[in-house]
Amino acid sequence: MILNIEKKIKLAFAISAGSFLTSVALVAVVCVFAYGLVNEQRKSIYVLDHNVPVLVRQSEQGTNREVEYKSHVNMFHLLFFTLPPDDEYIKANLAKAMYLIDDTGLAQYNNLKEKGYYNSILASSALLTIQTDSITVDEKLHFTYYARQRIERNTSIATRALITEGDLQEVPRTDNNPHGLIIKNWKTVLNKDLEYVEKKSF
Structure with a gap:
């Protein structure tokens, strides 16, 4: 009788322990x-477009970082060389550009200003635009920028090859620096004439 009671107690204990561990x-x-589901749902945001909810997805910060570098x-x-x-437009563009670079950008700007570069643009009514050819960024965040600059004056159009290089450093994102990056050690590697065409005068 006692043995049966002990067996039943042991069985009940085993069942209770098993139920507890299973629970x-x-x-x-x-x-x-639930944690995974909540995190997944946090990446889904509904934005109202003319009172119509549109589902958008949040991506990880590093997902498109290489695109942001370039x-x-x-x-x-574009800000520095579109002149x-x-x-007033030149000053506004250069002010925006200075948020994206360290003192090497300011040094280049002051150097050009002292040489009368910007005054000559105004005096000759020149229009300077730039067309990006390619940008490479390596694993150490060192970039090389390849472009062509077009300089249009009343009497001529000149095309120049432009290559610059520098390093990128991560910084906090701000309204003036939405990518959260700053250019350091910036310098011009190549800036030479490719083509010069005189405009026809009638």
């Missing part, structure tokens, strides 16, 4: 699944 395992699985380099060069004969 803990199930709760752990459910928690892991976009940052391209943005700086119409408009003093």
Whole structure:
């Protein structure tokens, strides 16, 4: 009789322990699944477009980082080298460009300013534009920028080959620096004439 009672107690204990461990395992699985589901849902954002909800997806910060590297380099060069004969426009563009680069950019700007480069653009009503050919960025975040610059004056159109290089450094994102990068050690490697065409005068 006593043996039967002991066996029943042991059996009940084993069943209770097994049920407890099974419950803990199930709760752990459910928690892991719920956590993953919540994280996944946080990446889904609904944006209202004319009162119509549109589902957009959030990507990881590093997913398109290489694209951002090239976009940052391209943005700086477009701001720095797009120079119409408009003093206020030039100043506004260069002010934006200075947020994207360290003091090497400011040094280049001051050097050109002292040489009367920007005044000559205004005096001759020249229009300077730049066309990006390619941008390479290596694993050490050293970039090389290849482009062609077009200089159009009243009497001529000149095309120049432009190659610059520098390094990229991660910094906090701001409204003035949306990519969260800054260009360092920037220098011009090549800047030479490719073509010079005189405009026809009638």
